[in-house]
Amino acid sequence: MKRFITSLVISAILPLFANSFTEITVKLKMDTSSYIMGERIRAVVDVANASDDIVDVGKPNSPDRLILELFRASDKFQFEKRSYTPFVAPFSLLSGEGQRLETFFDDHFPFHDESRYLARAVLIHKGMRFESSYKSFDVVPGLKCGSAVQMFAQVPNLTREFELVHWERNRKQHIFLKAKDTGVKTRRWVTKDLGPFLRVNNPKISILTTGEIIVLHRTNQDLFIRSEFWSLPDVLEFHSHELMNDPYVANSERVKALYKEAGGVEPVKKAWWKFW
Numbered sequence: 001m002k003r004f005i006t007s008l009v010i011s012a013i014l015p016l017f018a019n020s021f022t023e024i025t026v027k028l029k030m031d032t033s034s035y036i037m038g039e040r041i042r043a044v045v046d047v048a049n050a051s052d053d054i055v056d057v058g059k060p061n062s063p064d065r066l067i068l069e070l071f072r073a074s075d076k077f078q079f080e081k082r083s084y085t086p087f088v089a090p091f092s093l094l095s096g097e098g099q100r101l102e103t104f105f106d107d108h109f110p111f112h113d114e115s116r117y118l119a120r121a122v123l124i125h126k127g128m129r130f131e132s133s134y135k136s137f138d139v140v141p142g143l144k145c146g147s148a149v150q151m152f153a154q155v156p157n158l159t160r161e162f163e164l165v166h167w168e169r170n171r172k173q174h175i176f177l178k179a180k181d182t183g184v185k186t187r188r189w190v191t192k193d194l195g196p197f198l199r200v201n202n203p204k205i206s207i208l209t210t211g212e213i214i215v216l217h218r219t220n221q222d223l224f225i226r227s228e229f230w231s232l233p234d235v236l237e238f239h240s241h242e243l244m245n246d247p248y249v250a251n252s253e254r255v256k257a258l259y260k261e262a263g264g265v266e267p268v269k270k271a272w273w274k275f276w
Helices: 002-021 253-261
Strands: 024-030 034-036 042-049 055-057 065-072 091-093 097-104 116-125 128-131 135-140 143-152 155-169 172-183 192-196 204-207 212-218 223-232 235-245
Touching (some): 024 135, 034 155, 042 116, 055 116, 091 097, 155 212, 172 212, 172 223, 192 212, 192 235
Parallel strands (some): 034 135
Antiparallel strands (some): 042 097, 055 091, 065 116, 116 128, 143 155, 155 172, 172 192, 204 212, 212 223
């Protein structure tokens, strides 16, 4: 009889726990499935609270926490998070509320290896873990298609190495600029996505004596993109993108001058009887 009563009590309590806890959901969304080494690895975390509880993350004296976890897929090695403080500003969710949060995994984990990774977000509430499903992504070197080296007169032993690589993104080839410092300082700069890349002409990278880095690449049959960066010993800063017509089609002296400044682009060679 006592056993029967106990089972009734347990069966009555379990739905309360189920309603309280299983209705808190955490989702993780990555921007893409592969990143070039040095790129920002952006993700969005969605937390939805359909329970009767109040979720408090980052508030004083609150045990609730929202953390990120990362594993290398090859050996399931878990990286240690640099800090167990919340990676977002404090927030509260009442019953029926949700929150969408932006984060960058490279702010919390060192990505030194080109490998496949598994990532998830975890909400800890009342001692229980509410985990998102794993998201898989690759960190890759890209396919090299150009390079250049910058020296600095004011810092003789500093060398900045630039590398152009391409990789598929959103079903198109994109071109990326990678940069790293060697010598008296060692540093990897943030890799920049320069946009879609049509592999008809080789991209050009030029370094001006005034510190401008100019990258010129074809983005479709009629257009090039001219990307400009400012590069100083302690600064590498993106400045501008400029869409340019093919100079041999546009017949513009100014456009031709810009192309010459950027290192030049060889015209597409066609037989005289072909008009396309």
